Amino acid sequence: MGKVFTHMTMSLDGFIAEPDDQIGELFEWYGGGDVEVESANEDISLRVDEASAGVLRELTENCGALISGRRLFDITDGWGDNHPVGAPVVVVTHRPPEDAAKKWPRTTFVDGVEAAVAQAKQIAGDQDVTIASTTITQQALSLGLVDEVCVSLVPVLFGEGIPYFGKLEQGHQLLEDPIVVQGHRAVHLRYPVRR
Template sequence: MAKVCFGMIMSLDGFVNDRDGEMGKLYASFEPNEEINNMMARTGAVILGRRTFDLADADSYAVDYEFQVPLFVVTHHPPETHPNENDRLTITFVTDGVESAVQQAKEAAGEKDVLILGADVFRQALRAGLVEELQMAIAPILLGKGLRLFEELEELEIQLEKIRAIETREQVEIWYKVIQ
């Protein structure tokens, strides 16, 4: 059965983008590594929020997106024109909530994992108790302002168990199991 994971890079002070909504400064220190490559190989479907999906040209996903798997985009407003797809990457716009997106993504992923990308859709899935594992990369930067990943979760108290941690030349990556 597919495991639902969340992955994100954030600043040491907890921001996933800067004061201008940009993420480039966070990725300046990112280095692909064996653990990230293994995670990507284990991914059978990806769930994104609409804002995260819109960060790239919609038709570019079929050409050069690193995850060539079914994508499920949680949104209230699907685009008028459906983006390009290919034989591995399909795009489904899910308008009936994150729970539906997770169910559809698990079916599409089969035995592989489902990866959630995007702060808002992550918070929705976490509130609904659907996230089983977190992979957090900590970038060596203090942004001071921007979008905080763990904002608006005051009503939750969630225990985490560290699964593993790796250190690259510039950053630390930590994997946690969510204990509900």
């Protein structure tokens, strides 16, 4: 059975976007190298350094499903129903779009984080599930549904914005020591969740 990961690119001061949802310099590392990492979405190309390519491949090649919040899904217009990792997307929302089945046939809309993780695991089978949403990450951590927290930490300070982490309902969440990979314009951190 696969694992449930979270992964976001984050500024040094903890933000995954500016207050207006703009990403600023966060994704510079996606174009900061000579190694091409294949993307399932032809509109998105990734050229990173060798170390970052290894990290991206580890996170994406075994991804059987990706969980997103409705806000990110709307901002990206559902990635045109073709997320760069190539996996089906499960969106946590109370109200799916009216034209969901027609416009995004590979996307599943689910009400509730626990149900979304269960659905994503079913879709993924023996592969991994990746959560790419701050709110969903926090809720999944509080529910004990996350196996590993991954952060691509970039050298920029936003000062304000949308934080990756916030208040956890169950209090402190202990993590194991990180696996650290130094890339160009990003340090990649993987923290197994302590059980």
